[in-house]
Amino acid sequence: MNTKKVFLGVDVGSVSINVVAIDQGNNVLGKIYVRTEGKPIQILKKAMEDMASMLPVGVEIRGVGTTGSGRELAAVVVSADVVKNEITAHGIAALTFVPDARTILEIGGQDSKIIILRDGVVSDFAMNTVCAAGTGSFLDRQAARLNIPIEKFGELALKSKSPVRIAGRCAVFAESDMIHKQQMGCSCEDIIRGLCEALVRNYLNNVGKGKEILPRVVFQGGVAANVGIRKAFEEALGYEITVPEHYDVMGALGAAILAKDYVSKGHKTKFRGFEEILKKEFTSRSFECNGCANYCEIVELIAGDSVAARWGGRCGKWTRTNQTAEKRSAVM
Amino acid sequence: MKVTFPHMGQAYLAIKGMLDDLGIEVVIPPPITERTLEIGTKLSPEMACLPLKINIGNYIESVEKGADTIIIAGSCGPCRFGYYGVVQKEILKDLGYDVDMIIFDPPDSDYRAFIERIRKLAGKNSWVNIAQAFKRASIIVKEADEMLDIALRKRAREVNKGDTDSRLYRFEREVWGKYGSQEILETIRKYKGILSQVEEKPRVSPLKIGLVGEIYTLVEPYVNLHIEKKLGYLGVEVYRSITLHEWVKVHLSLDVKHRMRHKRILRKAAPYLNLCVGGHAWQTIANSIYYSECGLDGVIQIMPFGCMPEIVAESILPKVYQDYGTPIMTLVVDEMTGEAGYFTRLEAFVDLLEQKRRSKADEYKESLFRG
Incomplete structure (x- = not known):
């Protein structure tokens, strides 16, 4: 029996660390999504340990790529073959899994970006610069404040009959506006729906400003789990939105695919090996x-x-x- | 009289050389650092644009070293720079600094005031002396920019990463102690030779990116977070649309041929913008088109936060991209700019251009097979 060739992708972001393993046909063999908790090195080691236990015995790691804001750090820890920025990684992953994608909306923990693809290559992109309104962290905080599990947030929004209008320009103002609407007696569902719409409006006006958004539109990043936001995007854009199966780890997937390409050019992996990563201080x-x-x-x-x-x-x-x-x- | 001036890229070489030649004592402001920016941000109005804040930081740091007179260029263009000298004078006065400020507005109409200011600065020097010192200063500007152009070429091709920059670093150390235009010029020429010897990789064709945008952000590496160095590290050859030498040639010299060339490029912007809206917005559009026509892979526009003319240009550039197909990215810098996010954008932009070039090459190969 020949050993299976596996490629790892590591995405160290501000909020979460994602690790994925793929085989040569880009099939996902295992994925891990854990919170960074401000301790990237320890959490990354733990994630690697989990990944090692998830993979069948006898697989061979042929390449590893890192991305995300902590990509340099992760590259040293795992000894990576490829270190790439998150825009390229997300673009590659989307094109691999949704080949006819022309627009990627990506909303992560602390940043959001839009990537425009034309003829199978990235042709334009933008990242949010100044404001965190509309990112995952903000939604997280609002869910906690309303005492709603974040997983239920989107479903609740869909139940709303008449959404209220929330000022979404700024995270602080959005929060005080939400409180104001609460005190007025608006229902929780209507407020959440209003918030989803405000965030989408804000995203399209800031990050998406001046960009030509054409179908097919792919929505990825942790926030894509939120059906409320997904619906709001569909209403605002008038297109159907595709959420890929592994929407939450697309960055890591992109890094793994890039590592695979790199190794296929005849390079040998520098991967440290799981044991050594865990043993090394x-x-x-x-x-x-x-x-x-x-x-x-x-x-x-x-x-x-x-x-x-x-x-x-x-x-x-x-x-x-x-x-x-x-x-x-x-x-x- | 101990004269100082604000930093702007390599300008200090020429100004120092000129003032030395005229026998005027000079205090070069210490290189711009975090501290300069901190001082400037604290003492300037919050809404002021970034260059003003850094100027103020330069002045204070120079005054600490004993300077008592500041010289700065003025402008009558419809951009906030026109008010810099006057506002800065007020700020320093409010802070209680006893410094003299000589503002050189372009002598569009009032030659008398202009001449008086030169007299005030140059003291007993004869007009012939002044003219000669000025001429030598413009040669310094020219040769310093030629030196930087060598560096731009070398960085994208050097065999050992960092070779070019370590040589430039040595230049900056060495030139700091020189006196007079002659010595400064000799040092520049020496380092032009040293930089030319940086070993190049054979047969590379690096990506080519043109820089457009606001002049101060383009010329001062501290402010643009060393964009030329960063792009060079990514293996990109950088072209600069606006340099000090270019500015001198257009505004201060009698080089008619060059002025005509400049106007010819400006004319390219006509379908989008056909007049000066302040700053270098017109040039930004025109040069983006020019670079697209020249076949550069991409264009990057840089501006300080809140720069009105460049915002006008920014909103026109997507149309230029649509019509010419050369990707254009805009970067905005101010005291809040995070270096990590800045670098991520540069890296992603370079990736984008690389992919584009590759897919073009594939298309070409396919057409060969077909045809």
Whole structure:
């Protein structure tokens, strides 16, 4: 029996860490979605442990890719072959699973983006810049405040008969407007539905401003689980929205696919191996560089007893010894 | 009199050289750092644009080093820069700084005031001396920009990543202690040679990106978060539409041929925008079209937050993209800009261009098979 070739994708985001394993036919063998809880290294190690236990014995990891805001960190911990930004990763994943996609709406924990695809390549994109209104964290907070489990949030919104209008321009104003509507006696369902509509309006006016949204529209990211938001998007755009099966881990999937492509070009994986990731002690320490008046805070990641990577310098003095930077240039 | 001035990219080389030659004592403001920005942000109106804040930071840091006179260019264009000198003067006065400020407005109508200001600065120097010092300063501007152009070419092709920048870093250290335009020019020429020796990878054809946008953000690397360096690291060759040398050639020199070329490019924007709406908005549109026609892979527009002229340009650029097919991305910078998100956008944009180039190459291959 020949061993199965497996590719891993790791997405370290601000709110969640996702790990997926795919085979050569892009079939998902296992996926893990855990909260970052501000401790990316420990949680990532735990996620890797879970992934190792999920995969059948005897599989061979042939490649690993990382993405998300913590991609550099994750790349050092797992020793990744490919380090890619989340826009490219999401674009690749959507195109793989929904080949005729022309627009991707992605709403994650702390950022939201729109990716425009034409003829199978990314042709334009935008990310939210200043405001967190409309992202997963905000919805989470409102659900907690209304004492509704976040999983039920969308279903409740669909029950609404006459949604109220919520000011969605800013997270703080949206919250006070919601409270105001509550005190007026509006029903919980109507308020939630109103909030979903406000968030969609806000997204389309900010992130989606000036972008040509054409079907097929794919909606991904953790918030895509919310049927209320999904419905609001469909009403605002007038198109049917496709939510892919693995909507919540599309970034990680993209990273895995990119790793697969990279390895298929004849490269050998640098993956550390599950055991070594778990055994190795990763610690970080930071210090202030006194080279100039910038006083950059330099963070060092130490793997075992050697410095694995450094971040944070503006001038490049410290990143020059950065292994991940070299790796990235090797990938390019 | 100890004279200082705000930083703007390589401008300090030329200004220092010129003032040295005229025998005027100069205080070069310390390189822009986090501290400069912090001082500027604290002392400036919150709604002011980023360059003003950094200027203020420069002044204060120079005054700490003993400067008592500030020189700054003015402008009569419909952009907030026109008010910079006057507003900054008021801010410094309110703070209780006893400094003199000489504002050089373009001498569009009032030559007398202009001449008086030059006299005030140059003291007993003869007009011949002044003219010569000015001429040498413009040569410094030209050669410094040529040096940066070499760096732009090298970064995208260097064998050992970081070679170019470590040489530029050495240049900055060395030139800091030089006196007079002659010495500064010699250092620039020496480093032009040193940079040319950076080993290049053979047969690479890097992605090409053109930078357009507001002049200060384009010229001052601290403000644009070292975009040229970052793109170079990603293996991109950068083209700059607006440089100090370009500005000098258009506004201060008698290079008629160049002015005609400049106007020819501006004319390309006519279907979209056919007049100056302040700042460099007109140039931004025109250069985006020009770069598209030249076959560059992409264009990046950079501007400070709240820059009115560039906002006008930003809203026109999607139309240019539609008509010419060269992707254009806009980046806005201010004191809140996070470096990680900025880099993510650059990386994603470069990926986009790479994919586009590859799919074009595939199409070409297919057409060969068919035909």
